[in-house]
Amino acid sequence: MKEWLPEMRAGKQVSEAEVLAKRPRIGVQVFPLSALPPQLLQQYGLPQEGLLVEKVDPASPAARAGLKGASRFVTLTGPAGQAIQVGVDGDVLLEANGNPLVAPPDLANLIANLKPGQAVTLKVWRQGKTLEVRVVPEGGRP
16 A cells, blocks of 8 residues: 555545556465355365465466366355355365464565565465475466
């Protein structure tokens, strides 16, 4: 947000789209495993914690690094009674640069604090095996 202060003080309106376009990203949509019922985790053989990769944007840094999104989904009932589709077979991000990933902001905050061109090393759980994947986020600060 600091990078926008001079423009905002000068009276310029900064849109959410402008802010998001400058935010570093790796191109994944994730869901916290801690939000899933334990019986579902057990049924699909998933770890207890981590961020399940539901979608990998094509041509994104995550896609180039080989991360896999979900191809099978289950429908759960949310707290307000709404139907929520959740992937059950994508990669699970366990750590980023040695830091545990429990909630989506854990990953977003870590990536936001990287210097342009700096890679993040992800500890990934894929079908019962653990591997490390290096991803260089795109976008971000000029």
